[in-house]
Amino acid sequence: MGEFDLIERHFKRPARRAALGIGDDCALLQPAPGTQWAISSDMLVEGHHFLSTVDPFKLGHKALAVNLSDLAACGAKPVAFTLALALPRADEAWLAPFSKGLLALADHHRCELVGGDTTQGPLNICITVFGEVPVVGGRSQALLRSGARAGDDIYVSGTVGDARLALEVFRGTVSVPAPVFDAARLRMEQPTPRVALGLALRGVATSAIDISDGLLGDLGHILKQSGVGATVEVATVVNLIAALASYTGSRGSFDAEIPAQDWQRWALSGGDDYELLFTAPVAHRAAVAQAAEQSQTPVTRIGQIEAHRGLRLVDAQGQAVANNFTSFDHFA
Numbered sequence: 122m123g124e125f126d127l128i129e130r131h132f133k134r135p136a137r138r139a140a141l142g143i144g145d146d147c148a149l150l151q152p153a154p155g156t157q158w159a160i161s162s163d164m165l166v167e168g169h170h171f172l173s174t175v176d177p178f179k180l181g182h183k184a185l186a187v188n189l190s191d192l193a194a195c196g197a198k199p200v201a202f203t204l205a206l207a208l209p210r211a212d213e214a215w216l217a218p219f220s221k222g223l224l225a226l227a228d229h230h231r232c233e234l235v236g237g238d239t240t241q242g243p244l245n246i247c248i249t250v251f252g253e254v255p256v257v258g259g260r261s262q263a264l265l266r267s268g269a270r271a272g273d274d275i276y277v278s279g280t281v282g283d284a285r286l287a288l289e290v291f292r293g294t295v296s297v298p299a300p301v302f303d304a305a306r307l308r309m310e311q312p313t314p315r316v317a318l319g320l321a322l323r324g325v326a327t328s329a330i331d332i333s334d335g336l337l338g339d340l341g342h343i344l345k346q347s348g349v350g351a352t353v354e355v356a357t358v359v360n361l362i363a364a365l366a367s368y369t370g371s372r373g374s375f376d377a378e379i380p381a382q383d384w385q386r387w388a389l390s391g392g393d394d395y396e397l398l399f400t401a402p403v404a405h406r407a408a409v410a411q412a413a414e415q416s417q418t419p420v421t422r423i424g425q426i427e428a429h430r431g432l433r434l435v436d437a438q439g440q441a442v443a444n445n446f447t448s449f450d451h452f453a
């Protein structure tokens with residue numbers, strides 16, 4: 122199978138929203154009147170972002186999911202994407218499930234594959250997504266990292282820490298009962314981009330980011346770009362690990378095998394969660410609850426934005442907790 126057969130067979134679909142899709146030197150996209158493009162790229166490299174043994178269907182899903190998550194964080198509606206793929210070889214048994222997983226998620230979000238590049242090389246998947254954001258009265262409705270204000274509540278969607286738990290199990294540093302691992306593994310391999318929530322938060326949230334490198338590190342980006350500080354309740358965040366309840370439920374409580382500090386580290390700085398972390402004024406609490414309901418996405422208030430710079434962690438009693446959690450950095 123040659124390069125062009127491969128594209129034709131696995132990636133080419135009839136153009137829908139695009140004026141011109143796959144097959145020419147460029148794709149053509151027309152922004153809808155009164156909108157602007159939100160554009161983001163994310164690359165997945167074997168051994169760094171995924172294990173070589175991962176199911177190609179799930180990898181196809183994840184490669185697009187992490188990109189859609191960036192659109193969600195900006196409150197952008199997915200429209201189209203391109204796929205640049207380096208493959209060691211043209212392997213049907215890998216390509217068929219990979220494109221299936223990728224295009225299933227694409228169809229779910231009506232996000233159209235409009236072009237890309239295919240080359241031989243070490244497995245590497247780079248996707249660029251294009252999303253739409255309304256411009257109202259000359260003002261972009263995009264959610265940015267820079268809009269948090271002192272007094273705002275801090276929220277996180279869904280669950281955090283489970284992807285990191287699954288990674289630790291794969292690495293052999295911890296072990297958990299099979300059902301606990303299976304649920305955590307699903308979060309690692311097939312994250313859910315919070316697109317509907319991002320859209321519902323336009324005009325409600327003051328800032329947003331998606332959690333890819335760890336909750337505290339990503340919150341740090343909001344704090345820095347907004348010029349503010351924050352206090353975060355550690356126990357509230359730790360309770361957002363879905364696996365925690367099933368693990369402690371199967372064991373009765375925390376135990377020496379997995380110390381409380383490990384759970385804290387996974388929740389606060391584990392990464393690969395692809396949940397939305399966002400801020401909103403106290404006056405918008407009802408609107409946030411409505412956005413959560415409308416998008417059928419749970420959200421939890423985990424702390425407060427403050428004028429005093431820096432990030433402070435507190436326990437359930439409001440006592441200070443030392444912050445020695447570091448987030449993921451490829452070059453650190």
Ligand code: ADP
Nearest residue numbers: 128132143144145146204206235236237238239
């Ligand atoms: P060029 O050499 O002019 O860059 P290519 O021959 O690489 O074009 O690609 C031919 C067409 O197939 C282009 O429209 C390109 O966008 C598309 N394409 C290539 N690889 C992929 C891919 N992995 N997924 C989707 N479209 C692709």
Ligand code: MG
Nearest residue numbers: 237238239240
């Ligand atoms: Mg090319």
